[in-house]
Amino acid sequence: MREGTYVSQTLALVGRELKHWYRSKIQIFMMAAQPLIWLGLFGFAMDGLMRGFDQELDYFSFLCIGMIVVTALTASMTAGMSLVWDRRFGFLEKVRAAPIPRGVIPLSKIIATTVKAAIQSLLVLVMALLLGLDAGGLSAVSLTVIIISVVCVAMTFSSIFAALGLIIKNQEALMGINMLLNLPLMFASGAMFPTTALPEALRIVANANPLTYAADAIRNSWGGMSSMVSVQSLSLVGDLIVITAFALVMTGASMFFSRRTLRRE
Amino acid sequence: MSNILEVRDLVKRYEKDVLAVNRISFSVKEGEVFGFLGPNGAGKSTTISMITTLLTPTSGSVTLDGEDVVKNANSVRKTIGLVPQSLTADDELSGRENMRLQADLYGVPRKIAEERINELLGTVKLEEAADRRVDTYSGGMRKRLELAEGLIHRPKMLFLDEPTLGLDIQTREIIWEYIRKMKEESNMTVFLTTHYLEEADALCDRIAIIDEGEIKIIGTPAELKDSLGGDIINAIICEDTDLSGSILEMAGVSSAVREGFGYCIKTKDGERTEKDILAVSVREGWKIESISLHPPSINEVFLKYTGKSLRDEDRGSNRHEIRKQELQNIRRRG
CATH class of the missing domain: 3.40.50.300 (P-loop containing nucleotide triphosphate hydrolases)
Known part of the structure; x- marks a missing residue:
């Protein structure tokens, strides 16, 4: 096989996923609608409530940053579902019959999901700015940090969900697991609330959740928000190291695991 | 090769x-x-x-x-x-x-x-x-x-x-x-x-x-x-007496089954047996309505080695098609 084929094989599969995505009008609509509802309803309502505890806290801005990383998490969950569908419609069999390294199968899902998640998260940023997030914090640095954070979150979670999608072959069961994991991952983190407001047990969980560090990284880079970070002991660089490590380890683990699972079938 | x-x-x-x-x-x-x-x-x-x-x-x-x-x-x-x-x-x-x-x-x-x-x-x-x-x-x-x-x-x-x-x-x-x-x-x-x-x-x-x-x-x-051991002859002979005994005596014939006026004859060499039957019928005055020679088909081979008829199979394949159709409908809705 000629040089560079593995790359073109991966890109071919990524291209297929992205074609599905941008051709689906309903998916594009949902992608925009969901964060809008969160920010518009939850954000404004909670802002008033939170100010009752802490006059200084700009909860709306806090939540906007949180929603950027939470959107990346939610987008990552599609990685598993799309593998289940590929299996059901025979496409996975076609890919398994092709002369490609088995790791390319999860990797192409992870890359495609990450691209989608990054675009969705940036859209949330735009909406947040339109709804009143202070644009003063926006800079080349914070924008770069947002992209890195979102990419790392999406890689971490799409790796986990791609692996789940390979073991759990039933879409209802996987949907249930998605829902079961979504809420605790979202709330037991520094994304939606400062972890200082969480009870001790939840705070321990939040400190092991990459979402906490991804949100912290963005808040550390966003002017005037660094006092709101959950893990005060880590600087921006520290946060970035943690989330990059999560992303690389989980992607590697997912490829290793999927290779074994796909071979044994 | x-x-x-x-x-x-x-x-x-x-x-x-x-x-x-x-x-x-x-x-x-x-x-x-x-x-x-x-x-x-x-x-x-x-x-x-x-x-x-x-x-x-x-x-x-x-x-x-x-x-x-x-x-x-x-x-x-x-x-x-x-x-x-x-x-x-x-x-x-x-x-x-x-x-x-x-x-x-x-x-x-x-x-x-x-x-x-x-x-x-x-x-x-x-x-x-x-x-x-x-x-x-x-x-x-x-x-x-x-x-x-x-x-x-x-x-x-x-x-x-x-x-x-x-x-x-x-x-x-x-x-x-x-x-x-x-x-x-x-x-x-x-x-x-x-x-x-x-x-x-x-x-x-x-x-x-x-x-x-x-x-x-x-x-x-x-x-x-060939592994079936020969050809099949179907004949309709309008005689009241059972002729299967006489047919069975002919060279190469391994079985002859009568049903009404119809006979199903299994033989090693179909053409030869066909000629033999015609020759005997002229001599004995049998009224042959029809006679046809069937070389064995894969159908019979299949039946012999699996003991299964193929009608069951088609039902199975339809089920497969229906399932596929169902899945497609689900996907469109979802």
Whole structure:
């Protein structure tokens, strides 16, 4: 096989996923609608409530940053579902019959999901700015940090969900697991609330959740928000190291695991 | 001719005690069309899945073009083309996009791929529909697309799993024509599973009949028919007396069964027995209404070795089609 084929094989599969995505009008609509509802309803309502505890806290801005990383998490969950569908419609069999390294199968899902998640998260940023997030914090640095954070979150979670999608072959069961994991991952983190407001047990969980560090990284880079970070002991660089490590380890683990699972079938 | 495929003592045991394939051994020569014939659940698809690297054998070995299918799976995958029983094209992409994706997966360079895609889409008569989404295709069109996809990398050996199952006549013709053309023009080996007996008889150089995970008989269509031990003669003789005793005395006749005025006669040499009956009838004055000679068909071979009629099979295949349809409906709704 000629040089560079593995790359073109991966890109071919990524291209297929992205074609599905941008051709689906309903998916594009949902992608925009969901964060809008969160920010518009939850954000404004909670802002008033939170100010009752802490006059200084700009909860709306806090939540906007949180929603950027939470959107990346939610987008990552599609990685598993799309593998289940590929299996059901025979496409996975076609890919398994092709002369490609088995790791390319999860990797192409992870890359495609990450691209989608990054675009969705940036859209949330735009909406947040339109709804009143202070644009003063926006800079080349914070924008770069947002992209890195979102990419790392999406890689971490799409790796986990791609692996789940390979073991759990039933879409209802996987949907249930998605829902079961979504809420605790979202709330037991520094994304939606400062972890200082969480009870001790939840705070321990939040400190092991990459979402906490991804949100912290963005808040550390966003002017005037660094006092709101959950893990005060880590600087921006520290946060970035943690989330990059999560992303690389989980992607590697997912490829290793999927290779074994796909071979044994 | 050398063997391109060697299967030795191949076993597949699923959880508990389901033995899908029970120690089968056979080989396929380079350039031949080899047919795998058997009822549903006989182990055909399990065997093809193991040969095409999709399923790991419990034990035994499969060597394809000198490579072990378990140890060197990716080399084997490059050598073979697979047209699976289920439809595997991505129905949200166009036919051409599916072909390009397949070319990329098999490492066919872009320039060569474009030429081949046009050529293959022409062969399977999909040029006009090439840029339409696959979910607008009929079942036959999808199957033809699968065939074209399986050939994009010019495989040495092509696997067709039930290629004409539930298809319209046009598609069946295209697929038959293509297999015949391949046989004449190229040295591509074709391995096909089918339960259409006429298909196996018309296309295959050699046939293996498989049932309950075991190969019952293997040989050329002529050899299989010979193994039945001769021809069948159906005659209607309008005589009140039972003539089966007299017929049974004729040379080569192994059985003669009477039903009303009809006789079913099994004989080693059909033409000779036919002449004998006519000669006796002239001498004895039998009134022969009709007499016809039937050389044995693969149908009878199949029945003898599997004890199964094919009507059950068609019901099974319909079920498969319905299931596929259901899934598509679910997807559209979701």
